[in-house]
Amino acid sequence: MxxxxxxxxxxxxxxxxxxxxxxxxxxxxxxxxxxxxxxxxxxxxxxxxxxxxxxxxxxxxxxxxxxxxxxxxxxxxxxxxxxxxxxxxxxxxxxxxxxxxxxxxxxxxxxxxxxxxxxxxxxxxxxxxxxxxxxxxxxxxxxxxxxxxxxxxxxxFYYQNFESYFPPTKSADGTYYTITMPQEANVPLDIxxxxxxxxxxxxxxxxxxxxxxxxxxFTTPLKMQEIVDKISKATGKTIKYNYVPPEVFAKFGFPGAEEFAHMFSFYNKHGAFPGQDTTIAPKLTKLTTFDEYLNNNKYYDNLQ
Known part of the structure; x- marks a missing residue:
């Protein structure tokens, strides 16, 4: 040492x-x-x-x-x-x-x-x-x-945020789960x-x-539909994505709602790292894929 x-x-x-x-x-x-x-x-x-x-x-x-x-x-x-x-x-x-x-x-x-x-x-x-x-x-x-x-x-945006800030929530009839976020569905999210x-x-x-x-x-970007599809595959549960525009999300009223809304507005228009070189990090270490994270995470085992 x-x-x-x-x-x-x-x-x-x-x-x-x-x-x-x-x-x-x-x-x-x-x-x-x-x-x-x-x-x-x-x-x-x-x-x-x-x-x-x-x-x-x-x-x-x-x-x-x-x-x-x-x-x-x-x-x-x-x-x-x-x-x-x-x-x-x-x-x-x-x-x-x-x-x-x-x-x-x-x-x-x-x-x-x-x-x-x-x-x-x-x-x-x-x-x-x-x-x-x-x-x-x-x-x-x-x-x-x-x-x-x-x-x-x-x-x-951490993978782990799908456990804490934006976890899948069960529908009223219990047949599926929903992730609700102000991230545009067709814009890759840097995660x-x-x-x-x-x-x-x-x-x-x-x-x-x-x-x-x-x-x-560092990032392994995915679109939201890809994210919910991967969670569905890993858990065997039906996961749906619900997009809420940032200006609507900002009015949800919980502490930090407006801050999150602004963050996703930035993500939607610019991504997380505009003008930055994202090719360096993968040369330093093998980045964990979202699939690997899901397969080694007990949180999703508890979705009932």
């Missing part, structure tokens, strides 16, 4: 957890996780894998606090959660960037999303995308000045397995200079 330390933010979440899982298995780096509660069951599971735990509340941490937490780190992986920080997401991310500079971190790997507001010239603002891009732009300026090497990944973040980030960390300044999106 190398003496190089990789510090992972969001280590108990989906993306950070995938990075920890991959790096813990490869044993190429020492691992450190930033956690608000080191005593939580999820944090203790990390500790069992040999991960060093550092207690830090990102909502109140200063630049110096982040620098202290990053002391001795060769690299880091940062993912920020809009639904935890909301409007403060960009400010917190920039403090991590400044902390990394002070701690002399060499390789900064950031999980970002497309700059929707910028790309659409203000037509489609999507805060949980745009605030991440604000962090990316800030980190790029630091990288240009030689503070660290920056590599960026762009994640697609992927969140667990693929792990091996992609590992490959990036293994070759700092090759991926210096490089942005790497």
């Amino acid at each position: 190398s003496d190089k330390i990789i510090t992972v933010f969001g280590a108990t979440g989906k993306q950070g957890g995938a990075v920890i899982e991959t790096l813990a298995k490869s044993k190429k780096f020492k691992l450190r996780a930033i956690t608000r509660n080191p005593d939580s069951p999820a944090s203790q599971e990390l500790k069992k894998k040999g991960v060093e735990l550092v207690k830090l509340d990102m909502t109140t941490a200063s630049v110096d606090d982040f620098a202290k937490a990053l002391t001795g780190s060769y690299g880091l992986f940062l993912v920020t959660d809009f639904y935890t920080y909301f409007g403060a997401e960009a400010d917190i991310g920039k403090k991590v960037v400044d902390g990394a500079v002070k701690a002399k971190v060499e390789h900064f790997v950031f999980s970002s999303l497309s700059a929707c507001k910028k790309i659409t010239k203000g037509e489609i603002p999507v805060p949980h995308f745009d605030l991440k891009d604000d962090i990316k732009v800030y980190a790029e300026e630091k990288a240009k000045n030689g503070a660290f090497v920056l590599s960026t990944i762009l994640v697609p 992927g397995d969140v667990n693929d973040v792990g091996p992609i980030v590992e490959a990036i960390l293994n070759d700092k200079q090759k991926y210096a300044g490089v942005t790497i999106p």
Whole structure:
């Protein structure tokens, strides 16, 4: 094992957890996780894998606090959660960037999303995308000045979102299921397995200079009818797709409905990664197909 330390933010979440899982298995780096509660069951599971735990509340941490937490780190992986920080997401991310500079971190790997507001010239603002891009732009300026090497990944709509945000719902008569979304039926949706973040980030960390300044999106795009057909085949249940226009979906009233509606408006018009090179990621790792995900997922076994 190398003496190089990789510090992972969001280590108990989906993306950070995938990075920890991959790096813990490869044993190429020492691992450190930033956690608000080191005593939580999820944090203790990390500790069992040999991960060093550092207690830090990102909502109140200063630049110096982040620098202290990053002391001795060769690299880091940062993912920020809009639904935890909301409007403060960009400010917190920039403090991590400044902390990394002070701690002399060499390789900064950031999980970002497309700059929707910028790309659409203000037509489609999507805060949980745009605030991440604000962090990316800030980190790029630091990288240009030689503070660290920056590599960026762009994640697609997770396969796992069909378990949580948009699961199949049973019809009143129990004869079929429906997935309701504001994704146009004939427009491919950029989707992927969140667990693929792990091996992609590992490959990036293994070759700092090759991926210096490089942005790497990953996707295995499918149309919604293809998606419901594959779920039907995997489960033996009838799954139908119900398209709801974004402007209608925005009025559904649940927290985040308008945000999701804007996101899908962007997807419908531009895809998730306009102007980005999606051919890099498959060279770094074999991307999990939607069929593979379905065949190895117990969630769909429980559709009654």
